[in-house]
Amino acid sequence: MKVFKFGGASVKDAEGVKNVVAVLEATREQNLVVVISAMGKMTNALEVVVSNFFKDESALEASVSDVYDYHMKILSGLFATTSHPVYGKINVLIKELKGFLKRSKSRNHAFIYDQVVSFGELISTTIVSEYLQDHGIKNIFLDVRSCIHTDANYRDANVNWESTQQAIQEKVGKKGITVTQGFLGSESTNNFTTTLGREGSDYTAAIFAYCLNADSVTIWKDVPGVLNADPRYFSKTTLLNHISYREAIELAFYGASVIHPKTLQPLQRKEIPLFVKSFLEPLNPGTCVGKGVLLNPLISCFILKKNQVLISLSSLDFSFMMENHIGDVFRWLHEFKMKVELIQNSAISFSVCVDNKYDTLEPLLAKLRERFKVKWNEGVTLYTVRHSKPSEIKALTENKQVLLKQESRETVQVVVKE
Known part of the structure; x- marks a missing residue:
């Protein structure tokens, strides 16, 4: 048994779905x-539906229609006739979505988010499963929610292993x-739908691999494998042939977008190799994450995170920033769901770079001002470089305002204002 995961970019249109068939035929896995x-970008489109549910009811129907029209266009490119049973199945799912939006009175944003956004995966897997059947690839459609059981921490649920x-x-x-959904549980x-966090489909693949003692996991992407930098921001990139579990976990922890942070640990525990390959060139070796050499080739790896917030604290009464102060800060960061990307502290100050993905900065700052003198910078960029050379850091920060720099043996982190 092996596990394949196809991300949104690999099934973004009819040609992408057709290419899934090509990949399965090329690899000949049974x-x-x-x-x-x-x-x-269907998750983004469904996030608009969620936003309209709370903020603009007059635009709700139109945003649901956008979801429907997008998938209808893909269906028309895959199936010769509208009498195909897949049309009825998609219409049922859209009807379920509309029914939920009409019935629900909840004002719990995270709960509504998970119930609505989940339709992206339910629709995509229905389409792919039906198309595979039509092209001679027999498969069983599995609702992943019957398998992956979680707590009720909506938008970032914890798995009951x-x-x-x-x-x-x-x-x-x-x-x-077996064809199933990523991201969901x-x-x-009450059997309500939960999600495993953004990009959680990689994690789903790892969960199945762990539970089935799979031979391997392959993540199919629109890049040749794991690169040493994001090609959207760096003009020169290098394919990493092999990465150790430990190094890959470090890269994921610091925000490398190719691999989800929670994906690697269950695979490492059972020494299940993870391959990252191009769905356009399925027979190329790509990148292997597994046992063995730390990094091949051993070169610098660059991770960039935009639109971060740098918060700097000092005490109001000039006392030292001791454990009791810092403990309160971390408690509030957790309370306001701030993802901490970098920490730096001294005797009299404490700085933290965070990702404000839940838009809770203002209430957090209000809480912090009760106890501390607070300075902050929004819209900053965090660079994390593994195995760097001094010349590379110098080039990276040239013509930029460096707000904070932190260096350890293997990692340099720099917060800059562009």
């Missing part, structure tokens, strides 16, 4: 779990191809 993400493993082993056959009390 026993697979195929994990599919929402198509293209014991019940999840039991369910997966019961529902997934050791032979044949369900909480145990």
Whole structure:
């Protein structure tokens, strides 16, 4: 048994879905779990639906229509006739989405988010499963919510590993191809849908691999493998042939976008190799994450995170920033769901670079001002460089205002104002 994961970019249109067939035919794998993400930027489109549910009810119907039209265009490029059963299945899902939006009175944003955004994966897997069937690739459609059991921490749910493993082993056959959704789970009390955090489809693939003792996981992307830098921001990049689990976990921790931070640890525990390959060149070796050499080739790796917030604190009464002060800061950072990217402290100051992805900066700052003198910079960029050379850091920060720099043996982090 192996696990394949296809991200949104690989199924963004009809040609992408057709290419999934090409990949399966080229690799000739017979026993697979195929994990599919929402198509293209559909998660973003469904986030607009969520926003309209709370803020602009007059635009709600139109935003749902955008979701429907996007998928109808893909269907028309895949299936010869509108009488194909897949049209009925997609219409049922859209009807379920509309029904939920009409019935729900909840003002819990995270709860509504998970119930709505999940339709992206449910629709994409329905389309892919039906298309594979039509092209001679028999498969079983699996609703992942019947397998991955979580708590009710909506938008970033925690997996109940014991019940999840039991369910997966019961529902997934050791032979044949199973098509299922990434990113989703369900909480145990009411069976409401949960999500595993943004980019959680990689994590889904790792969960299945761990529970099934799979031979490997392959993540199919629009890049040749794991590169030493994001080609959207760096003109020169190099393919990494092999990365150790430890190094890959470090890169993921610091925000490398190719691999989800939670994906690697369950794979490492059972020494299941992870391959990152191009869905355009499926027979190329790509990158292998596994046991062995730290990094091949051993070169600097650059990670860039834009639109961060740098917060600097000092005490109001000139006392030292001791453990009791810092403990309160971390408690509030957790309370306001701030993802901490960098920490630096001295006797009289404490600085933290955070990702304000839940838009909770203002209430956090209000809380911090009760105890501290607070300075902050919004819209800053955080560079993290592994195995860097001094000349590279100098070139990276040229003509930029350096607000904070932190260096350890293997990692340099710099916060700059562009």
